[in-house]
Amino acid sequence: MAIATINPATGETVRTFDELSEADVQRKIGIAYERWLTYRATGFEERAELMHATADLFEKEADFAAQLMTTEMGKTLAAARGEALKCAHGLRYYADHAAEFLADEPLADPSAVGAKRALGRYQPLGPVLAVMPWNFPMWQVMRFAAPALMAGNVGLLKHASNVPQCALYLEDVFRRGGFPEGCFQTLLISARRVEPVLRDPRVVAATLTGSEPAGRSVAAICGDEIKHTVLELGGSDPFVVMPSADLERAVATAVEARVQNNGQSCIAAKRFIVHSDVYDAFTEAFVSRMRGLKVGDPFEEATDVGPLATEQGRAGVEEVVDEAVSAGATVLCGGRRPDGPGWFYPPTVITGITRDMRIFSEEVFGPVASLYRVADVEQALEIANATGFGLGSNAWTDDPAEQERFIDGLDAGQVFINGKTVSYPELPFGGIKRSGYGRELSAHGIREFCNLKTVWVG
Numbered sequence: 001m002a003i004a005t006i007n008p009a010t011g012e013t014v015r016t017f018d019e020l021s022e023a024d025v026q027r028k029i030g031i032a033y034e035r036w037l038t039y040r041a042t043g044f045e046e047r048a049e050l051m052h053a054t055a056d057l058f059e060k061e062a063d064f065a066a067q068l069m070t071t072e073m074g075k076t077l078a079a080a081r082g083e084a085l086k087c088a089h090g091l092r093y094y095a096d097h098a099a100e101f102l103a104d105e106p107l108a109d110p111s112a113v114g115a116k117r118a119l120g121r122y123q124p125l126g127p128v129l130a131v132m133p134w135n136f137p138m139w140q141v142m143r144f145a146a147p148a149l150m151a152g153n154v155g156l157l158k159h160a161s162n163v164p165q166c167a168l169y170l171e172d173v174f175r176r177g178g179f180p181e182g183c184f185q186t187l188l189i190s191a192r193r194v195e196p197v198l199r200d201p202r203v204v205a206a207t208l209t210g211s212e213p214a215g216r217s218v219a220a221i222c223g224d225e226i227k228h229t230v231l232e233l234g235g236s237d238p239f240v241v242m243p244s245a246d247l248e249r250a251v252a253t254a255v256e257a258r259v260q261n262n263g264q265s266c267i268a269a270k271r272f273i274v275h276s277d278v279y280d281a282f283t284e285a286f287v288s289r290m291r292g293l294k295v296g297d298p299f300e301e302a303t304d305v306g307p308l309a310t311e312q313g314r315a316g317v318e319e320v321v322d323e324a325v326s327a328g329a330t331v332l333c334g335g336r337r338p339d340g341p342g343w344f345y346p347p348t349v350i351t352g353i354t355r356d357m358r359i360f361s362e363e364v365f366g367p368v369a370s371l372y373r374v375a376d377v378e379q380a381l382e383i384a385n386a387t388g389f390g391l392g393s394n395a396w397t398d399d400p401a402e403q404e405r406f407i408d409g410l411d412a413g414q415v416f417i418n419g420k421t422v423s424y425p426e427l428p429f430g431g432i433k434r435s436g437y438g439r440e441l442s443a444h445g446i447r448e449f450c451n452l453k454t455v456w457v458g
């Protein structure tokens with residue numbers, strides 16, 4: 001894929017970028033490694049100051065950053081502005097908590113291991129490569145970069161080829177925040193040039209957010225090199241609604257959860273599994289709200305849903321919907337792309353899905369909701385778990401026993417009861433099964449790229 005800004009609302013190529021030469025990639029890795037040798041010795045206070053200065057810039061420049069995101073990948077301007085501010089929050093969170101998260105862990109009774117003193121100490125690993133996607137072009141990067149830099153690592157970013165201006169802005173904002181040269185650098189390279197970077201001995205680990213094939217490739221190379229990886233891949237999150245739920249809130253949240261980011265979020269609720277007692281009421285209200293959303297120019301304030309980020313992405317959504325319909329599924333709203341330029345796709349609700357349809361088992365990366373009717377909690381859990389993914393999950397019920405059953409029974413990295421899955425810096429984020437492994441955010445996220453060194457003093 002060429003490295004370019006292509007406005008998804010119009011299909012127009014706004015700007016193209018040359019890939020870095022091999023010599024430039026080598027130079028940047030060298031700078032990262034040399035920088036790490038000194039940066040690793042800086043203290044938390046010093047790093048925190050730079051984090052807060054970078055957060056100040058995100059807050060001051062939120063409008064500018066939002067314009068870049070909306071132009072390159074089509075999320076609404078309001079959502080993009082929110083993302084820039086969330087970046088500032090994430091940076092401040094790690095600035096304020098890294099020292100506590102990475103404090104020594106002394107053994108209460110060192111004599112049990114024959115020592116005068118015994119402890120675990122977290123130390124940085126070195127330059128880490130982040131392979132990142134376009135859907136949250138700044139926040140996804142920040143949730144890697146904030147903990148990594150606070151831990152004393154340095155970052156190299158291979159961003160998605162359709163968000164080069166966001167990628168360059170991120171390199172620039174860390175530099176202007178005062179981080180020394182080499183702490184955070186963008187490599188404008190295509191996916192096929194990732195392998196030599198991963199195999200470079202100066203690069204010690206990698207994190208990837210994106211599709212399964214990309215994750216598989218990076219994990220295989222890093223496995224071969226014995227390098228640690230964190231993978232955050234796709235999801236097909238269930239959203240269960242039981243009769244005791246507040247139906248109005250459940251419907252409003254279901255719509256938000258499905259169409260957020262124009263339907264392109266790994267933690268978007270994608271499969272709506274509704275108890276038969278409330279199925280008809282839920283469906284009527286849900287379809288009516290989905291149909292009422294305004295699709296259009298993401299720069300306009302009144303727009304709820306902008307275009308999909310890429311032409312290929314829209315073709316993928318269309319294909320899976322069309323295939324389901326020709327196999328007998330029913331479209332309750334949407335289901336047909338509008339005429340005209342841009343990669344728009346309408347909010348869509350589908351029912352009558354059977355297990356042999358791709359829409360049952362694949363992630364649909366667009367504003368398409370699948371509806372399922374179930375008789376009880378156990379059937380809801382069976383359908384919810386009948387997927388290769390296991391990222392987020394949602395269940396709506398006011399019954400405490402049912403809440404516990406869903407908390408224990410949903411096969412996912414995260415469960416949100418009476419809410420929608422959200423990434424908070426304060427909570428661990430990650431998946432099981434084909435959604436990946438490792439955790440981002442919270443204390444767990446910052447420890448992923450640390451050496452937990454066992455210290456024994458006799």
Ligand code: NDP
Pocket residue numbers: 001131132133134135158159160161162189190191192194209210211212213214215217218232233234235265266313316363365
């Ligand atoms: P990709 O996985 O292709 O892209 C994500 C990142 O990985 C990009 O930086 C991409 O670079 C890079 N990449 C792609 N292939 C490789 C590879 N073999 N080795 C190293 N890096 C690689 O996602 P797409 O944009 O193609 O989206 C396809 C599907 O992936 C979506 O429909 C969705 O299902 C899922 N996805 C999930 C996301 C999530 O948040 N979990 C985010 C994005 C996508 P380049 O852009 O240069 O190809």
